[in-house]
Amino acid sequence: MTGAAWDVELLKLRRSSVARTSALALVLGTCALTAAFTAVGLGDGDSQMAVKVRPMLQGTGWEAYLGMLGQILSVGVLLAVGVVVAWTVGREFTDGTIASLQALPTPPAAIARAKLATVLLGAVLCAVATVALAVVLGLLIGLGPPDGAGLRAGGRALVVALLMAVLTLPLALVASVRRGYLPGVGALLGIVVVTQVATVAGAGAWFPWATPGLWAGMGGQAAADAVTPLQLLLPLPVGLLGALATVRWWATAELR
Amino acid sequence: MSGGGPAGDVLLDVRAVRRAFADDRAVDGIDLTVRSGEIHAIVGLNGAGKSTLMRLALGMLRPAAGSVHLRLPGTDAVEAWHAPAEVWAAVGHLVETPFAYPELTVTEMVVAAARLRGMPASAAVPAARRVVEALELQRWAHRGTGTLSMGNRQRLGLACAAVHAPRLLVLDEPSTALDPAGVVLVRAWLRRTRDAGSGVLVSSHHLDEVARTADRITVLHRGRVVGGLAPEGVDLERQFFAMVHAADAAAACDASTGSGA
Numbered sequence: 001m002t003g004a005a006w007d008v009e010l011l012k013l014r015r016s017s018v019a020r021t022s023a024l025a026l027v028l029g030t031c032a033l034t035a036a037f038t039a040v041g042l043g044d045g046d047s048q049m050a051v052k053v054r055p056m057l058q059g060t061g062w063e064a065y066l067g068m069l070g071q072i073l074s075v076g077v078l079l080a081v082g083v084v085v086a087w088t089v090g091r092e093f094t095d096g097t098i099a100s101l102q103a104l105p106t107p108p109a110a111i112a113r114a115k116l117a118t119v120l121l122g123a124v125l126c127a128v129a130t131v132a133l134a135v136v137l138g139l140l141i142g143l144g145p146p147d148g149a150g151l152r153a154g155g156r157a158l159v160v161a162l163l164m165a166v167l168t169l170p171l172a173l174v175a176s177v178r179r180g181y182l183p184g185v186g187a188l189l190g191i192v193v194v195t196q197v198a199t200v201a202g203a204g205a206w207f208p209w210a211t212p213g214l215w216a217g218m219g220g221q222a223a224a225d226a227v228t229p230l231q232l233l234l235p236l237p238v239g240l241l242g243a244l245a246t247v248r249w250w251a252t253a254e255l256r
Numbered sequence: 257m258s259g260g261g262p263a264g265d266v267l268l269d270v271r272a273v274r275r276a277f278a279d280d281r282a283v284d285g286i287d288l289t290v291r292s293g294e295i296h297a298i299v300g301l302n303g304a305g306k307s308t309l310m311r312l313a314l315g316m317l318r319p320a321a322g323s324v325h326l327r328l329p330g331t332d333a334v335e336a337w338h339a340p341a342e343v344w345a346a347v348g349h350l351v352e353t354p355f356a357y358p359e360l361t362v363t364e365m366v367v368a369a370a371r372l373r374g375m376p377a378s379a380a381v382p383a384a385r386r387v388v389e390a391l392e393l394q395r396w397a398h399r400g401t402g403t404l405s406m407g408n409r410q411r412l413g414l415a416c417a418a419v420h421a422p423r424l425l426v427l428d429e430p431s432t433a434l435d436p437a438g439v440v441l442v443r444a445w446l447r448r449t450r451d452a453g454s455g456v457l458v459s460s461h462h463l464d465e466v467a468r469t470a471d472r473i474t475v476l477h478r479g480r481v482v483g484g485l486a487p488e489g490v491d492l493e494r495q496f497f498a499m500v501h502a503a504d505a506a507a508a509c510d511a512s513t514g515s516g517a
Protein backbone atom coordinates (compact mmCIF):
# COMPACT_ATOMS: atom_id res chain seq x y z
CA MET A 1 0.00 0.00 0.00
CA THR A 2 3.06 2.24 -0.06
CA GLY A 3 2.25 3.22 -3.65
CA ALA A 4 -1.18 4.41 -2.56
CA ALA A 5 0.32 6.58 0.15
CA TRP A 6 2.77 8.07 -2.35
CA ASP A 7 0.01 8.77 -4.92
CA VAL A 8 -2.30 10.39 -2.37
CA GLU A 9 0.39 12.50 -0.73
CA LEU A 10 1.74 13.62 -4.10
CA LEU A 11 -1.75 14.70 -5.19
CA LYS A 12 -2.32 16.58 -1.93
CA LEU A 13 1.03 18.33 -2.23
CA ARG A 14 0.51 19.29 -5.88
CA ARG A 15 -2.88 20.79 -5.06
CA SER A 16 -2.06 22.51 -1.81
CA SER A 17 -1.87 26.27 -1.77
CA VAL A 18 0.77 26.11 0.97
CA ALA A 19 3.11 24.06 -1.23
CA ARG A 20 2.37 26.10 -4.36
CA THR A 21 2.94 29.40 -2.61
CA SER A 22 6.13 28.17 -0.99
CA ALA A 23 7.43 26.83 -4.32
CA LEU A 24 6.73 30.11 -6.10
CA ALA A 25 8.27 32.13 -3.29
CA LEU A 26 11.34 29.91 -3.33
CA VAL A 27 11.93 29.89 -7.08
CA LEU A 28 10.94 33.43 -7.97
CA GLY A 29 11.85 35.11 -4.70
CA THR A 30 15.31 33.57 -4.58
CA CYS A 31 16.09 34.54 -8.16
CA ALA A 32 14.81 38.09 -7.65
CA LEU A 33 16.83 38.56 -4.47
CA THR A 34 19.91 37.09 -6.10
CA ALA A 35 19.66 39.43 -9.07
CA ALA A 36 19.05 42.43 -6.82
CA PHE A 37 21.85 41.66 -4.36
CA THR A 38 24.32 40.85 -7.14
CA ALA A 39 23.50 44.03 -9.02
CA VAL A 40 23.87 46.12 -5.86
CA GLY A 41 27.04 44.33 -4.77
CA LEU A 42 28.80 44.55 -8.14
CA GLY A 43 27.70 48.13 -8.70
CA ASP A 44 29.63 51.24 -7.74
CA GLY A 45 27.16 52.38 -5.09
CA ASP A 46 28.11 52.95 -1.46
CA SER A 47 24.69 52.39 0.07
CA GLN A 48 24.35 50.48 3.33
CA MET A 49 23.08 47.45 1.40
CA ALA A 50 25.98 47.57 -1.06
CA VAL A 51 28.46 47.69 1.82
CA LYS A 52 26.85 44.67 3.45
CA VAL A 53 26.38 42.63 0.28
CA ARG A 54 29.82 43.17 -1.23
CA PRO A 55 31.67 40.83 1.20
CA MET A 56 29.21 38.08 0.26
CA LEU A 57 30.25 38.18 -3.38
CA GLN A 58 33.16 36.02 -4.41
CA GLY A 59 34.70 36.58 -7.82
CA THR A 60 32.91 38.26 -10.67
CA GLY A 61 30.34 37.44 -13.31
CA TRP A 62 28.73 33.98 -13.11
CA GLU A 63 30.76 32.95 -10.08
CA ALA A 64 29.60 35.94 -8.05
CA TYR A 65 26.03 35.67 -9.31
CA LEU A 66 25.51 31.93 -8.69
CA GLY A 67 27.55 32.11 -5.47
CA MET A 68 25.04 34.66 -4.21
CA LEU A 69 22.25 32.32 -5.34
CA GLY A 70 23.68 29.53 -3.16
CA GLN A 71 23.80 31.77 -0.13
CA ILE A 72 20.23 32.94 -0.55
CA LEU A 73 19.07 29.37 -1.21
CA SER A 74 20.59 28.29 2.10
CA VAL A 75 18.03 30.47 3.88
CA GLY A 76 15.22 30.27 1.33
CA VAL A 77 15.08 26.48 1.18
CA LEU A 78 15.13 26.18 4.98
CA LEU A 79 12.19 28.57 5.32
CA ALA A 80 10.08 27.48 2.32
CA VAL A 81 10.58 23.72 2.59
CA GLY A 82 10.52 23.87 6.38
CA VAL A 83 7.06 25.44 6.34
CA VAL A 84 5.80 22.77 3.93
CA VAL A 85 7.29 19.90 5.98
CA ALA A 86 5.74 21.23 9.19
CA TRP A 87 2.40 21.81 7.48
CA THR A 88 2.11 18.56 5.55
CA VAL A 89 2.62 16.54 8.73
CA GLY A 90 1.02 18.82 11.30
CA ARG A 91 -2.13 19.55 9.31
CA GLU A 92 -3.40 16.02 9.88
CA PHE A 93 -3.54 16.73 13.61
CA THR A 94 -4.70 20.33 13.30
CA ASP A 95 -7.46 19.51 10.80
CA GLY A 96 -8.54 16.32 12.60
CA THR A 97 -7.89 14.05 9.61
CA ILE A 98 -5.39 11.96 11.56
CA ALA A 99 -8.14 9.54 12.68
CA SER A 100 -8.93 8.78 9.03
CA LEU A 101 -5.28 7.89 8.39
CA GLN A 102 -5.43 5.03 10.87
CA ALA A 103 -7.13 1.62 10.81
CA LEU A 104 -6.11 1.38 7.14
CA PRO A 105 -4.22 -1.27 5.19
CA THR A 106 -1.82 1.57 4.43
CA PRO A 107 0.18 1.88 7.66
CA PRO A 108 0.69 5.32 9.21
CA ALA A 109 4.46 4.87 8.82
CA ALA A 110 4.03 4.51 5.05
CA ILE A 111 1.99 7.71 5.01
CA ALA A 112 4.67 9.56 6.99
CA ARG A 113 7.37 8.23 4.64
CA ALA A 114 5.34 9.33 1.62
CA LYS A 115 4.85 12.79 3.10
CA LEU A 116 8.57 13.33 3.61
CA ALA A 117 9.55 11.78 0.27
CA THR A 118 7.09 13.88 -1.74
CA VAL A 119 8.17 17.10 -0.03
CA LEU A 120 11.80 16.19 -0.64
CA LEU A 121 11.04 15.52 -4.30
CA GLY A 122 9.27 18.86 -4.57
CA ALA A 123 12.24 20.58 -2.92
CA VAL A 124 14.68 19.00 -5.39
CA LEU A 125 12.53 20.09 -8.34
CA CYS A 126 12.28 23.61 -6.95
CA ALA A 127 16.05 23.77 -6.41
CA VAL A 128 16.71 22.66 -9.98
CA ALA A 129 14.10 25.11 -11.28
CA THR A 130 15.65 27.95 -9.26
CA VAL A 131 19.15 27.34 -10.60
CA ALA A 132 17.79 26.90 -14.13
CA LEU A 133 15.81 30.14 -13.92
CA ALA A 134 18.82 31.94 -12.46
CA VAL A 135 20.95 30.74 -15.38
CA VAL A 136 18.35 31.96 -17.89
CA LEU A 137 18.21 35.33 -16.13
CA GLY A 138 22.01 35.46 -16.13
CA LEU A 139 22.07 34.94 -19.86
CA LEU A 140 19.40 37.60 -20.34
CA ILE A 141 21.35 40.23 -18.40
CA GLY A 142 24.39 39.57 -20.56
CA LEU A 143 26.69 37.45 -18.39
CA GLY A 144 27.52 35.41 -21.48
CA PRO A 145 28.04 31.66 -21.48
CA PRO A 146 28.78 30.27 -17.97
CA ASP A 147 32.48 29.68 -17.32
CA GLY A 148 34.02 26.91 -15.19
CA ALA A 149 33.91 28.92 -11.97
CA GLY A 150 30.29 29.78 -12.68
CA LEU A 151 29.36 26.15 -13.23
CA ARG A 152 31.08 25.21 -9.95
CA ALA A 153 29.12 27.96 -8.17
CA GLY A 154 25.89 26.66 -9.72
CA GLY A 155 26.67 23.13 -8.60
CA ARG A 156 27.48 24.41 -5.13
CA ALA A 157 24.11 26.22 -5.02
CA LEU A 158 22.35 22.96 -5.88
CA VAL A 159 24.22 21.03 -3.18
CA VAL A 160 23.41 23.74 -0.64
CA ALA A 161 19.71 23.58 -1.57
CA LEU A 162 19.62 19.79 -1.25
CA LEU A 163 21.41 19.82 2.11
CA MET A 164 19.06 22.46 3.48
CA ALA A 165 16.04 20.51 2.21
CA VAL A 166 17.25 17.41 4.07
CA LEU A 167 17.75 19.55 7.18
CA THR A 168 14.03 20.44 7.22
CA LEU A 169 13.02 16.81 7.84
CA PRO A 170 13.44 16.90 11.64
CA LEU A 171 10.68 19.53 11.70
CA ALA A 172 8.28 16.71 10.83
CA LEU A 173 9.09 15.08 14.15
CA VAL A 174 8.27 18.28 16.04
CA ALA A 175 4.98 18.68 14.13
CA SER A 176 4.12 15.04 14.86
CA VAL A 177 5.01 14.87 18.53
CA ARG A 178 3.48 18.29 19.24
CA ARG A 179 0.49 17.39 17.02
CA GLY A 180 0.19 20.43 14.79
CA TYR A 181 1.98 22.50 12.16
CA LEU A 182 2.44 25.59 14.33
CA PRO A 183 4.89 23.83 16.68
CA GLY A 184 6.81 22.79 13.56
CA VAL A 185 6.87 26.37 12.27
CA GLY A 186 7.92 27.53 15.73
CA ALA A 187 10.81 25.07 15.70
CA LEU A 188 11.77 26.35 12.24
CA LEU A 189 11.96 29.91 13.53
CA GLY A 190 13.98 28.67 16.49
CA ILE A 191 16.44 26.98 14.14
CA VAL A 192 16.86 30.21 12.17
CA VAL A 193 17.64 32.12 15.37
CA VAL A 194 20.04 29.49 16.74
CA THR A 195 21.77 29.31 13.36
CA GLN A 196 22.45 33.03 13.55
CA VAL A 197 23.72 32.79 17.10
CA ALA A 198 25.92 29.76 16.33
CA THR A 199 27.39 31.52 13.31
CA VAL A 200 28.13 34.73 15.20
CA ALA A 201 29.64 32.70 18.05
CA GLY A 202 32.00 31.02 15.60
CA ALA A 203 30.55 27.52 15.93
CA GLY A 204 28.58 27.68 12.69
CA ALA A 205 30.58 25.11 10.80
CA TRP A 206 29.64 22.46 13.37
CA PHE A 207 26.00 23.52 13.51
CA PRO A 208 24.37 21.54 10.66
CA TRP A 209 21.82 24.21 9.75
CA ALA A 210 24.60 26.83 9.41
CA THR A 211 27.20 24.74 7.59
CA PRO A 212 25.77 24.85 4.04
CA GLY A 213 25.33 28.62 4.19
CA LEU A 214 28.89 29.11 5.43
CA TRP A 215 30.17 26.79 2.69
CA ALA A 216 28.22 28.87 0.17
CA GLY A 217 30.09 31.97 1.33
CA MET A 218 27.76 33.66 3.81
CA GLY A 219 30.66 34.20 6.23
CA GLY A 220 33.12 35.20 3.54
CA GLN A 221 35.64 33.24 1.50
CA ALA A 222 37.83 32.29 4.45
CA ALA A 223 34.92 30.78 6.39
CA ALA A 224 33.76 28.92 3.28
CA ASP A 225 37.21 27.43 2.73
CA ALA A 226 37.43 26.37 6.40
CA VAL A 227 34.36 24.09 6.14
CA THR A 228 35.56 20.48 6.17
CA PRO A 229 33.92 17.63 4.23
CA LEU A 230 32.85 16.06 7.53
CA GLN A 231 31.12 19.27 8.59
CA LEU A 232 29.48 19.57 5.20
CA LEU A 233 28.15 16.02 5.34
CA LEU A 234 26.77 16.41 8.86
CA PRO A 235 23.35 17.62 7.61
CA LEU A 236 22.72 14.26 5.95
CA PRO A 237 22.68 12.08 9.11
CA VAL A 238 20.87 14.85 11.03
CA GLY A 239 18.11 15.04 8.43
CA LEU A 240 17.96 11.29 8.01
CA LEU A 241 17.69 10.75 11.75
CA GLY A 242 14.85 13.26 11.89
CA ALA A 243 13.03 11.44 9.10
CA LEU A 244 13.56 8.01 10.65
CA ALA A 245 12.42 9.22 14.06
CA THR A 246 9.29 10.71 12.46
CA VAL A 247 8.41 7.48 10.66
CA ARG A 248 9.11 5.48 13.81
CA TRP A 249 6.86 7.79 15.82
CA TRP A 250 4.03 7.38 13.31
CA ALA A 251 4.52 3.60 13.48
CA THR A 252 4.38 3.30 17.24
CA ALA A 253 2.63 6.26 18.88
CA GLU A 254 -1.05 6.76 19.53
CA LEU A 255 -1.89 9.23 16.77
CA ARG A 256 -4.57 11.38 18.34
CA MET B 257 -36.18 -1.37 14.37
CA SER B 258 -34.65 -4.60 13.24
CA GLY B 259 -35.07 -5.05 9.53
CA GLY B 260 -32.16 -7.34 8.86
CA GLY B 261 -31.91 -11.09 9.04
CA PRO B 262 -30.37 -12.92 11.96
CA ALA B 263 -27.01 -11.53 12.97
CA GLY B 264 -24.02 -13.69 12.09
CA ASP B 265 -20.44 -14.11 13.19
CA VAL B 266 -18.85 -11.83 15.73
CA LEU B 267 -16.69 -9.31 13.91
CA LEU B 268 -15.71 -7.13 16.85
CA ASP B 269 -15.26 -8.53 20.33
CA VAL B 270 -14.57 -6.09 23.16
CA ARG B 271 -14.00 -7.58 26.60
CA ALA B 272 -13.56 -5.73 29.89
CA VAL B 273 -11.68 -2.99 28.12
CA ARG B 274 -10.40 -0.02 30.08
CA ARG B 275 -8.70 3.16 29.07
CA ALA B 276 -8.08 6.36 31.03
CA PHE B 277 -6.70 9.78 30.16
CA ALA B 278 -4.88 11.10 33.23
CA ASP B 279 -7.40 10.49 36.04
CA ASP B 280 -10.42 10.35 33.71
CA ARG B 281 -11.64 6.78 33.20
CA ALA B 282 -12.96 7.26 29.67
CA VAL B 283 -13.75 3.55 29.22
CA ASP B 284 -14.06 1.54 32.39
CA GLY B 285 -14.59 -2.17 31.76
CA ILE B 286 -16.82 -2.42 28.70
CA ASP B 287 -17.94 -5.65 27.02
CA LEU B 288 -19.45 -5.33 23.55
CA THR B 289 -19.75 -7.25 20.30
CA VAL B 290 -20.70 -6.42 16.75
CA ARG B 291 -21.88 -9.22 14.50
CA SER B 292 -22.13 -9.39 10.76
CA GLY B 293 -25.56 -8.33 9.49
CA GLU B 294 -26.40 -6.09 12.45
CA ILE B 295 -26.31 -2.46 13.40
CA HIS B 296 -25.22 -2.06 17.00
CA ALA B 297 -25.75 1.45 18.31
CA ILE B 298 -24.08 2.89 21.39
CA VAL B 299 -25.81 5.87 22.94
CA GLY B 300 -24.75 8.10 25.77
CA LEU B 301 -24.29 11.64 26.95
CA ASN B 302 -21.24 13.69 26.03
CA GLY B 303 -18.20 12.17 27.71
CA ALA B 304 -19.83 8.76 28.12
CA GLY B 305 -16.90 7.07 26.38
CA LYS B 306 -18.40 6.42 22.94
CA SER B 307 -15.60 7.92 20.87
CA THR B 308 -12.89 6.38 23.06
CA LEU B 309 -14.53 2.98 22.70
CA MET B 310 -14.59 3.39 18.93
CA ARG B 311 -10.94 4.41 18.86
CA LEU B 312 -10.10 1.33 20.90
CA ALA B 313 -12.10 -0.80 18.47
CA LEU B 314 -10.14 0.71 15.59
CA GLY B 315 -6.75 0.13 17.18
CA MET B 316 -6.09 3.85 17.50
CA LEU B 317 -5.71 3.57 21.26
CA ARG B 318 -3.98 0.87 23.27
CA PRO B 319 -6.23 -0.63 25.95
CA ALA B 320 -4.97 -0.26 29.51
CA ALA B 321 -6.74 -3.51 30.38
CA GLY B 322 -9.07 -5.98 28.72
CA SER B 323 -9.01 -6.86 25.06
CA VAL B 324 -10.34 -5.73 21.68
CA HIS B 325 -10.33 -8.40 18.98
CA LEU B 326 -11.30 -8.18 15.33
CA ARG B 327 -12.54 -11.44 13.78
CA LEU B 328 -13.04 -10.69 10.13
CA PRO B 329 -13.85 -13.35 7.54
CA GLY B 330 -10.74 -14.95 6.11
CA THR B 331 -8.48 -13.75 8.91
CA ASP B 332 -7.68 -15.01 12.39
CA ALA B 333 -8.91 -13.09 15.42
CA VAL B 334 -6.37 -10.38 16.13
CA GLU B 335 -5.88 -7.59 18.63
CA ALA B 336 -7.09 -4.30 17.18
CA TRP B 337 -3.99 -2.45 18.41
CA HIS B 338 -1.54 -2.78 15.51
CA ALA B 339 -3.71 -5.28 13.62
CA PRO B 340 -2.28 -6.33 10.24
CA ALA B 341 -3.15 -4.64 6.94
CA GLU B 342 -5.41 -7.46 5.66
CA VAL B 343 -7.71 -6.92 8.65
CA TRP B 344 -8.02 -3.19 8.10
CA ALA B 345 -8.83 -3.79 4.43
CA ALA B 346 -12.19 -5.14 5.66
CA VAL B 347 -12.90 -2.27 8.07
CA GLY B 348 -14.26 1.20 7.38
CA HIS B 349 -14.57 4.07 9.81
CA LEU B 350 -15.60 7.65 10.33
CA VAL B 351 -14.53 9.00 13.69
CA GLU B 352 -15.17 12.65 14.54
CA THR B 353 -13.90 14.62 11.51
CA PRO B 354 -14.90 13.58 7.97
CA PHE B 355 -11.96 12.58 5.78
CA ALA B 356 -11.83 15.68 3.55
CA TYR B 357 -8.88 17.69 2.29
CA PRO B 358 -10.04 21.04 0.89
CA GLU B 359 -7.55 20.91 -2.00
CA LEU B 360 -9.16 17.76 -3.44
CA THR B 361 -12.52 17.31 -5.16
CA VAL B 362 -15.17 14.96 -3.80
CA THR B 363 -14.31 12.27 -6.35
CA GLU B 364 -10.57 12.63 -5.79
CA MET B 365 -11.12 12.39 -2.06
CA VAL B 366 -13.15 9.18 -2.27
CA VAL B 367 -10.65 7.65 -4.72
CA ALA B 368 -7.84 8.59 -2.34
CA ALA B 369 -9.69 6.91 0.53
CA ALA B 370 -10.24 3.81 -1.62
CA ARG B 371 -6.55 3.64 -2.48
CA LEU B 372 -5.48 4.03 1.15
CA ARG B 373 -8.01 1.33 2.04
CA GLY B 374 -6.21 -1.09 -0.21
CA MET B 375 -8.04 -0.87 -3.53
CA PRO B 376 -5.97 -0.78 -6.72
CA ALA B 377 -6.28 2.38 -8.80
CA SER B 378 -8.32 0.56 -11.48
CA ALA B 379 -10.97 -0.52 -8.96
CA ALA B 380 -10.94 2.65 -6.87
CA VAL B 381 -12.48 4.89 -9.53
CA PRO B 382 -15.63 2.81 -10.21
CA ALA B 383 -16.01 2.08 -6.48
CA ALA B 384 -15.84 5.80 -5.74
CA ARG B 385 -18.47 6.48 -8.41
CA ARG B 386 -20.80 3.88 -6.87
CA VAL B 387 -20.58 5.20 -3.32
CA VAL B 388 -20.87 8.82 -4.47
CA GLU B 389 -24.10 7.85 -6.20
CA ALA B 390 -25.33 5.82 -3.23
CA LEU B 391 -24.91 8.83 -0.96
CA GLU B 392 -26.25 11.22 -3.63
CA LEU B 393 -23.13 13.34 -3.89
CA GLN B 394 -22.97 13.33 -7.72
CA ARG B 395 -23.89 17.02 -7.92
CA TRP B 396 -20.74 17.90 -6.01
CA ALA B 397 -18.53 15.15 -7.45
CA HIS B 398 -16.12 17.57 -9.09
CA ARG B 399 -16.33 20.33 -6.50
CA GLY B 400 -13.58 20.99 -3.98
CA THR B 401 -14.43 19.46 -0.62
CA GLY B 402 -13.73 22.82 1.00
CA THR B 403 -16.86 24.23 -0.64
CA LEU B 404 -19.22 21.58 0.76
CA SER B 405 -21.81 22.22 3.44
CA MET B 406 -21.33 20.44 6.78
CA GLY B 407 -23.98 17.89 5.88
CA ASN B 408 -22.41 17.08 2.54
CA ARG B 409 -18.99 16.83 4.16
CA GLN B 410 -20.48 14.30 6.53
CA ARG B 411 -21.87 12.28 3.62
CA LEU B 412 -18.45 12.52 1.97
CA GLY B 413 -16.91 11.14 5.17
CA LEU B 414 -19.32 8.22 5.04
CA ALA B 415 -18.45 7.61 1.38
CA CYS B 416 -14.74 7.54 2.26
CA ALA B 417 -15.45 5.12 5.10
CA ALA B 418 -17.44 2.67 2.99
CA VAL B 419 -16.01 2.97 -0.54
CA HIS B 420 -14.33 -0.45 -0.26
CA ALA B 421 -17.50 -2.24 0.95
CA PRO B 422 -16.08 -3.14 4.38
CA ARG B 423 -17.35 -6.05 6.47
CA LEU B 424 -17.16 -3.93 9.63
CA LEU B 425 -18.15 -0.28 9.65
CA VAL B 426 -17.47 1.94 12.68
CA LEU B 427 -19.26 5.29 12.53
CA ASP B 428 -19.13 7.99 15.18
CA GLU B 429 -22.26 10.14 15.03
CA PRO B 430 -23.00 9.43 11.34
CA SER B 431 -26.10 11.65 11.34
CA THR B 432 -24.28 14.73 12.62
CA ALA B 433 -24.96 17.87 10.55
CA LEU B 434 -27.31 16.05 8.16
CA ASP B 435 -30.57 17.69 7.13
CA PRO B 436 -33.78 15.61 7.40
CA ALA B 437 -33.40 14.34 3.84
CA GLY B 438 -29.80 13.40 4.55
CA VAL B 439 -30.82 11.56 7.72
CA VAL B 440 -33.34 9.48 5.77
CA LEU B 441 -30.81 8.83 3.01
CA VAL B 442 -28.08 7.70 5.42
CA ARG B 443 -30.55 5.59 7.38
CA ALA B 444 -31.58 3.70 4.24
CA TRP B 445 -27.93 3.37 3.16
CA LEU B 446 -26.96 1.97 6.56
CA ARG B 447 -29.76 -0.59 6.39
CA ARG B 448 -28.65 -1.68 2.92
CA THR B 449 -25.09 -1.99 4.19
CA ARG B 450 -26.32 -4.13 7.09
CA ASP B 451 -28.54 -6.21 4.81
CA ALA B 452 -25.54 -6.89 2.56
CA GLY B 453 -23.94 -8.64 5.54
CA SER B 454 -21.74 -5.97 7.08
CA GLY B 455 -21.64 -5.34 10.79
CA VAL B 456 -22.05 -1.71 11.81
CA LEU B 457 -21.15 -0.03 15.08
CA VAL B 458 -22.64 3.47 15.34
CA SER B 459 -22.67 6.03 18.11
CA SER B 460 -25.34 8.64 18.50
CA HIS B 461 -27.04 11.12 20.78
CA HIS B 462 -30.30 10.80 18.87
CA LEU B 463 -32.46 8.09 20.40
CA ASP B 464 -35.21 8.44 17.80
CA GLU B 465 -32.73 7.94 15.01
CA VAL B 466 -31.00 4.89 16.49
CA ALA B 467 -34.41 3.38 17.24
CA ARG B 468 -35.16 3.57 13.52
CA THR B 469 -31.80 2.20 12.47
CA ALA B 470 -30.27 -0.12 15.04
CA ASP B 471 -30.81 -3.78 15.80
CA ARG B 472 -29.24 -3.45 19.25
CA ILE B 473 -28.78 -0.39 21.44
CA THR B 474 -26.26 -0.25 24.29
CA VAL B 475 -26.31 2.63 26.74
CA LEU B 476 -22.94 3.95 27.94
CA HIS B 477 -22.50 6.26 30.90
CA ARG B 478 -19.27 7.39 32.49
CA GLY B 479 -17.29 4.78 30.60
CA ARG B 480 -19.51 1.84 31.53
CA VAL B 481 -22.36 -0.09 29.96
CA VAL B 482 -25.41 0.72 32.07
CA GLY B 483 -28.02 -1.14 30.06
CA GLY B 484 -29.58 -1.85 26.72
CA LEU B 485 -32.63 -0.48 24.93
CA ALA B 486 -34.96 -2.41 22.66
CA PRO B 487 -35.15 -0.50 19.36
CA GLU B 488 -38.86 -1.29 19.05
CA GLY B 489 -39.53 -0.19 22.65
CA VAL B 490 -41.60 2.82 23.64
CA ASP B 491 -40.43 6.03 25.24
CA LEU B 492 -36.74 5.29 24.84
CA GLU B 493 -35.81 8.69 26.20
CA ARG B 494 -37.45 7.95 29.55
CA GLN B 495 -35.77 4.53 29.70
CA PHE B 496 -32.42 6.07 28.78
CA PHE B 497 -32.53 8.68 31.53
CA ALA B 498 -33.78 6.13 34.06
CA MET B 499 -30.65 4.04 33.35
CA VAL B 500 -28.37 7.05 33.52
CA HIS B 501 -29.87 8.30 36.80
CA ALA B 502 -29.77 4.82 38.31
CA ALA B 503 -26.09 4.55 37.41
CA ASP B 504 -25.37 7.95 38.95
CA ALA B 505 -27.27 6.98 42.11
CA ALA B 506 -25.35 3.69 42.36
CA ALA B 507 -22.07 5.52 41.88
CA ALA B 508 -22.99 8.06 44.58
CA CYS B 509 -23.97 5.24 46.92
CA ASP B 510 -20.67 3.45 46.26
CA ALA B 511 -18.79 6.66 46.90
CA SER B 512 -20.54 7.33 50.21
CA THR B 513 -20.05 3.71 51.28
CA GLY B 514 -16.41 3.95 50.39
CA SER B 515 -15.93 7.19 52.30
CA GLY B 516 -17.71 5.81 55.34
CA ALA B 517 -15.61 2.68 55.41
